[in-house]
Every structure is written in C-alpha cells, then in structure tokens.
Amino acid sequence: MDTANLTREETAARSAAVTVHRIRVELDLTGAPERARTGFPTVTTLEFSSTVDATWLDFIGEGVQRVCVNGVDQEIVYDGARISLSGLVDSNVVRVEAIGAYSRSGEGLHRFHDPVDDETYLYTQYEPADSRRVMACFEQPDMKAEYTFVVDAPSGWEVLSNQSPTHTDLGVGVQRVEFAPTLPISSYITAVAAGPYSRVDGEWRRDDQSVALGVFVRRSLAAHLEAEEILEVTRQGLDFFTDAFAYPYPWGKYDQIFVPEYNLGAMENPGLVTFTESYLSRGAATDAQRAARANTILHEMAHMWFGDLVTMTWWDDLWLKESFADYMGAHASAVATRYHDAWVTFAASRKAWAYQQDQLPTTHPIVADITDLEAAKLNFDGITYAKGAAVLKQLVAFVGDEAFFEGARLYFAANAFGNTTLDDFLVQLSAVSGRDMSDWSAAWLQTSGMSTLWTETEADGRSILVQTDPRPHRLRIGLYERVDGRVLRREQRELDVVGERTEIDLPDADLVLLNDDDLTYVKARLDARSLATVEESLSAIDDPLARALVWSSLWNATRDGELAAARYLEIVRTHAPAESNIGLLTGVLANASYTIRHFVAEASRDQEQQRWVETVWSTLEAADAGSDAQLSWARAFATASAFDDGHQEQVRALLDGQAPDGLVIDPDLRWQLLTALVTTGHADLADVAAEQQRDDTGDGRTAARRARSSRPDATVRREAWDSAWNDLALSNDHLDAEIGGFRAGGRRDLVSGFDDEYFARIGQVWGARSIEIARRLVIGLFPAGDSLEPVDAWLAANAEAPAALRRLVIEQRDHLARELRVRVAQA
Numbered sequence: 001m002d003t004a005n006l007t008r009e010e011t012a013a014r015s016a017a018v019t020v021h022r023i024r025v026e027l028d029l030t031g032a033p034e035r036a037r038t039g040f041p042t043v044t045t046l047e048f049s050s051t052v053d054a055t056w057l058d059f060i061g062e063g064v065q066r067v068c069v070n071g072v073d074q075e076i077v078y079d080g081a082r083i084s085l086s087g088l089v090d091s092n093v094v095r096v097e098a099i100g101a102y103s104r105s106g107e108g109l110h111r112f113h114d115p116v117d118d119e120t121y122l123y124t125q126y127e128p129a130d131s132r133r134v135m136a137c138f139e140q141p142d143m144k145a146e147y148t149f150v151v152d153a154p155s156g157w158e159v160l161s162n163q164s165p166t167h168t169d170l171g172v173g174v175q176r177v178e179f180a181p182t183l184p185i186s187s188y189i190t191a192v193a194a195g196p197y198s199r200v201d202g203e204w205r206r207d208d209q210s211v212a213l214g215v216f217v218r219r220s221l222a223a224h225l226e227a228e229e230i231l232e233v234t235r236q237g238l239d240f241f242t243d244a245f246a247y248p249y250p251w252g253k254y255d256q257i258f259v260p261e262y263n264l265g266a267m268e269n270p271g272l273v274t275f276t277e278s279y280l281s282r283g284a285a286t287d288a289q290r291a292a293r294a295n296t297i298l299h300e301m302a303h304m305w306f307g308d309l310v311t312m313t314w315w316d317d318l319w320l321k322e323s324f325a326d327y328m329g330a331h332a333s334a335v336a337t338r339y340h341d342a343w344v345t346f347a348a349s350r351k352a353w354a355y356q357q358d359q360l361p362t363t364h365p366i367v368a369d370i371t372d373l374e375a376a377k378l379n380f381d382g383i384t385y386a387k388g389a390a391v392l393k394q395l396v397a398f399v400g401d402e403a404f405f406e407g408a409r410l411y412f413a414a415n416a417f418g419n420t421t422l423d424d425f426l427v428q429l430s431a432v433s434g435r436d437m438s439d440w441s442a443a444w445l446q447t448s449g450m451s452t453l454w455t456e457t458e459a460d461g462r463s464i465l466v467q468t469d470p471r472p473h474r475l476r477i478g479l480y481e482r483v484d485g486r487v488l489r490r491e492q493r494e495l496d497v498v499g500e501r502t503e504i505d506l507p508d509a510d511l512v513l514l515n516d517d518d519l520t521y522v523k524a525r526l527d528a529r530s531l532a533t534v535e536e537s538l539s540a541i542d543d544p545l546a547r548a549l550v551w552s553s554l555w556n557a558t559r560d561g562e563l564a565a566a567r568y569l570e571i572v573r574t575h576a577p578a579e580s581n582i583g584l585l586t587g588v589l590a591n592a593s594y595t596i597r598h599f600v601a602e603a604s605r606d607q608e609q610q611r612w613v614e615t616v617w618s619t620l621e622a623a624d625a626g627s628d629a630q631l632s633w634a635r636a637f638a639t640a641s642a643f644d645d646g647h648q649e650q651v652r653a654l655l656d657g658q659a660p661d662g663l664v665i666d667p668d669l670r671w672q673l674l675t676a677l678v679t680t681g682h683a684d685l686a687d688v689a690a691e692q693q694r695d696d697t698g699d700g701r702t703a704a705r706r707a708r709s710s711r712p713d714a715t716v717r718r719e720a721w722d723s724a725w726n727d728l729a730l731s732n733d734h735l736d737a738e739i740g741g742f743r744a745g746g747r748r749d750l751v752s753g754f755d756d757e758y759f760a761r762i763g764q765v766w767g768a769r770s771i772e773i774a775r776r777l778v779i780g781l782f783p784a785g786d787s788l789e790p791v792d793a794w795l796a797a798n799a800e801a802p803a804a805l806r807r808l809v810i811e812q813r814d815h816l817a818r819e820l821r822v823r824v825a826q827a
Helices: 008-017 219-224 227-245 287-303 319-336 342-358 373-378 383-399 401-415 422-433 438-444 528-540 544-559 565-578 582-598 602-622 628-640 648-655 667-679 685-694 698-709 714-726 732-746 748-768 771-780 789-797 803-825
Strands: 018-028 039-050 054-058 063-069 072-074 082-086 091-101 108-113 120-125 146-154 158-161 165-170 174-179 192-195 198-206 209-217 254-259 272-276 452-457 463-467 473-483 486-497 501-504 511-516
Touching (some): 008 054, 091 108, 120 254, 146 158, 158 209, 198 219, 198 227, 227 254, 227 319, 287 582, 373 771, 373 803, 383 401, 422 438, 473 528, 486 528, 544 582, 544 803, 667 732, 732 771, 748 789
Parallel strands (some): 209 254, 254 272
Antiparallel strands (some): 063 072, 063 091, 473 486
C-alpha cells in the first residue's frame, strides 16, 4: 500500500476522532546555503484532543529522530510517509523531531541557488499535500489549527511566514525569528520563505483598518519587479473585496513574493502569497501579460475569503475555492482595475482550457469524486477552474449579481474559519435568491460535459435553436450587420433555453452569435452565413467580446474537425494582423501554431508552416514600432522558426541587433530566437555558450540547457531523453528544459525510436518519483506517433496501474486520437 496517498475515508475518520488546537513548527534553515547539505532540522509540537488511543501524523523527509507523546518518548514507527502515534488520551501534546529534505521539484521547501550572485533562496509550496515535507502534520484541509512558526536562518535574510514576526533574536551570523500565531488555517496554506529577497513596502487603509503590504523578489530580478503596479492592483483588490464580501480582510499583513522554479501560477497562502517569477518580464512585456498578472493577483486575493477563511472539507469541493477565485479574478479585474477587458480573454482563452478538458474521457463534474490525494492533485484542471468560473457566470445571469454576492456574504459569516461542502453554499444562495438551487446544481455542478448550440431552419421557415446534452441556459443572441466596413450589433435578444429544441424568432442578420456577451458555458456554432461574414470581416467586428466569441467558435470547430484546418488558418492569416486586443491575439497565434503541428494533414504541413512563417514575418515588419502587437508577432516568429528555417537569415539578423524600430529583444526573446536556429541546425554549441555568457542567470542557464538539447542530432536527443528520466538532480525547470529540447522542432524522425521505452518506464517512474516530476515525464514525453496501438496496448496490460497515472495516459491518448481524427477529416 502506498501510505503517502491518503484516502478520503481514512482522513474523514481521523478528523472525526482528532481535534487540533495549536501547532508549533521550528525550522533550522541556517545550513541552506551549503549545497552539500540536503536536509534541515524540523521540530513540530502538536496540541490536540482525541477520542481514540492511536492515529498517525504525516511526514515525508530524510528521517524521524524522536517522537514524544505527552512527555514520554515512543518507539519511532515511520514508513516514510506516516508516523504512528499510540497511547493517546483526551488531551495530547506530541513533539516530533525530524530532518526534512530541501526540494528541487517545487514541492515542500524548495531551494534555489542564484547563479548571478550565488545567493540562496527558499520558499514553500504545499497544495494539496506537501506541508508534510516540512513538518509533521495532519495533512488534510478539515483539520485547521493555529500555527506558530519559528525559523532559524542566516543573518541578513528576509524571513517570512503567514503572520508578522513577534520577536527576532540575533546571533553570530544567524537569526531566530518567531512569528505570531495564525488564525485557524489548514496545513496546505501555511507558508515560509527565506533568503536575501529584495522588498518593497506599501500600505492599504480603509476606515480604521490598515494592512501592511510587501512585495518580494530575488535581488537579481529587483529591477524588473514593477512593484508600484503590483501594489496598485493589490489596493484596488482589497477595496473591491472588502466591499463585495462585507467581511474585513482577516489575515493581518499582505505579502506577495515572486519565486523561482515555481510549479504553479500562484498560491493563496494567507498573508504570504507566492507567485511564479514568470509574471515578471526581464525586458519587454505586453499589456496582456500585465493583465494576466493582475488577474492572478485578484484570483489569489479572492482566496483569502474563498478557500482560506472558509475551506472545503475535502478535495471533492475544491471548486468551492478555485471556481470562485477564477470568476472573481476576471470580475474584479474588469470592474476594479484598468484591465476592463478581462472577460474578453476569459471567453477566448480561459474557457478554451475548460472546453478541452470537458471533452476528455476523464472529464468530471465540477463537484468531483476525489477518492485520494493523487486524484486531488490532478483535479487542479480546466473543469475546477475555468468551467467552474464560466458556470458561476451563468449563475449570476440566473440569480442576479446582488443575490450572488449576498449569498457569498452570508456564506462567509456562517462558516468563517470552518470547513464546508456544496450544500453549505447552496443553502445561503437559495435563501437570498428565493430559488431552490438544487435543480441548477444538479444540471451544472454535478454533471460533466457541455452543450453545443446551433440553429436550424425548418421547412416552414421556423428557426430552431438546437442543443446537445440539454441544460438550462439563460443566454443572449446577438444579431450583427455590416455597416460601412464595420460589423455592429443591431439587436440582442435574451431567452431561457432548457430543452433540446427551442423555437426562436430569428430575424435576418449577417452574423448571429448564439451566446452573445458570453453568459453561459456552451460551444456555439456559427451558421453558414455567419461563417462567411467572419471570413470576410472578422477584424471589422467592433466589440472585442464579440470577436472573442467568434475566435472561440472557430477554434472549437477546428478542434472538432468541423472547420477545415486550412480554412481556419486562412482566417487567421487574414484577420489576426488586424486584431487589436493583445490578449486575443496571443491566443490566436498560439492556436494557429498548434493547428499546423497537430491538425493539418502531414502532406500539407510543410506548406502551411512556410505560409505561417511568411505571415508572421511580414506582419512583424509592418507592425507599429514599440507596440504590443509588434512584440507578440516577434515571439510568434521565433516560435514558428523552430519548425521552418526559411527565414533563418532574418532570425540571425534579429540576434545581431538588426531589429525593426521599437522592437525590444530582451533575453527571453533572444533565447527563443537562438533556440530556433539551434533546432534547425543553423547555430551550434558555441553560439549557445556565447549567449549563456551574455545571460548567465537562472533563466539563462535553463534556456541554455534547452537549446543544447534541441540540436537536430539523434545522439543529442538520446542524451536529453536519458537525462530527463535518470538525472535525479534536475530541478523541475531543468527537467522541462530537457523535455522541451527532446521534442524541439517536432522531429519525430529523431525521437520515434523511444516510443516503446516510454511505455516501459512510466509505471516505474510513477512509483519512484514525486507526483509533480512523474506527471511532467508522463505528459511531456508521451509519443506523438501516428497510431493508437502502443498506448492502447499499455492501457490493456496495466488495468491495475494507479488511477492517477492511468488518467494521464488516457488523456494523452485522447489528445492523440483527436489529432489523428482531425487530420483524416482534412482529406
């Protein structure tokens, strides 16, 4: 039995028998700068009540040295994941002394040595269940406690946790920092960060409430922090949520820290929110990138209420925090910041993630059946986040904005610092809306899949709105017409749709949008006349949200094989150069590139790739100097040039400084361009070494590793393959670099020989490596062949493999099956 993989049943039994009160965690991080030191001392003291005489604590580390129960040392019974406790009474104090392991996978206490200045940086990341890599704990969300952290660290370091320090003792070269106890929180949102981080301080005030704000980053990235914009969005968010939720921010300070080699976008640790450094640009950044960062800041801030203040009982109701935070990130961006088009990018890009996930054979209801921690880890997906947020948008259309927010206010007031399930929220929403929400919940939260909408005309001329997989929708239909070179909405109609076929009054229009304003979660098809209008005039549609819905409809139809890939690409080539919304443009460019590599028939792929490179280069040359569009097209050019070398001289010229006026070629774009040359055989190891000398940073070293592994040589690809599977010292980012190099340029001729070895390895790696690393290997190295037989054979032979591993393989199989099916449809 894998005792690290906690089940829902056993954790429910534990929380029924054990009530945690206080936990004190003492960490000795003074040895972190020593690279040879792999672990750190950790001492946990837990105070709890128990109705049973035995239970267990969760801990994953280098070893357990002492277990003391109520003042008496016990024999250590530790299997690598669980510490057995016995002799418990009504009220208990347990002390565990252990050695934790510094992480290179982004799970637990991650350690990073910055090559720029040789400084060491630490931060924690736990969700869903990695706090046990730092402290002995009850690793489940419904066992909340007051946590007090005490951290020993080198002098001169910033030492951070959920609360502010209450006392600091200074020694010779070291410091001990003790933090104030937290309010009751779950283990997975506790946090510690330590290192010589650069900090920028601020403050937010509202009436008699004052919140200290801090923004932190590695010293070598301090010049790229954009702290004032981050603080401005933070203040705007605190203003908005304080009013919207009518519950003051409860966690004291509000620190935000940008950290290296981070597995997620961000994490909502109360009082110490962590973000990936990817949200900071080392040179040029588009407004769409800043909008995405603002959205994430607000997403995490919403969690201070949805998730931290009120927490799901078990991971089945993960949506109770993630769907709400995803919705609130877009909503607050649109109404409280300068990024008023947040719902535009949500419609075109965020929902694309949901549509893709919801069509997999492993899709699940928003309220999922999560049996264990491995299943929980994989359910941080497009259903839980994006579909959930889209469904909440439909809920707001159904019950009204005020009822929705009033329901949230009552929910927080009734359940503060507690744990909840779906019913707890529905009770409050039903009370304020005056509606029984059980039918809505059953239709939207407890089923999987999506409806597809289109119109049909009966023989007698009546218009019928058809939906597959019927659900109740409140939606709007937009009627658009061409006027003086523009496409404008002439009329809009709102209606409720329930059944499979609904008769509608549909006047004649050049363009009909069946989910105008994007109120519901549905795939909406374009009729033939609307498609013809779009082909000619998509870029003339005035409303960016309407354009987003059109781009989304085109992309869904292409993925489903209903719109020819060549026709989609022609629409992109015609209208993307005129797309003024950079968030939309970024998504369209990525989708076009994906279409060429995955959906275009092999016989036509080279030609379509050449046409695409020509398009992106010519559009780059014509773009306004210094514009976000110019930068977006430059990045697309670099991406495309890894698959077609027809413009390798222009790529080299950009690297040599011959760039269009206004284009900032920052280190990241330089690496993209150089890696394209390496992938196509037009640059070598000397070029990579010279670029690394120019950019000898953490990001630079990671990019250099990827570039070296991208060389179009079978021996090089074998080395990348071996490194990915066998080099246990690789960090998470360095593993991604090896995988990216192995797959560079789509060169199946260089890597197809590894297909059988992949299927022979994945079972072993799943059991031997952490789930984060194993997941990257299983997904990143899945063979993109032209047959389903190898994966089908593995699935048939491994029916008893861990469910989470089978899920990943089944999903990769489905992606491949879709690609093969769509390619055949191009004939």
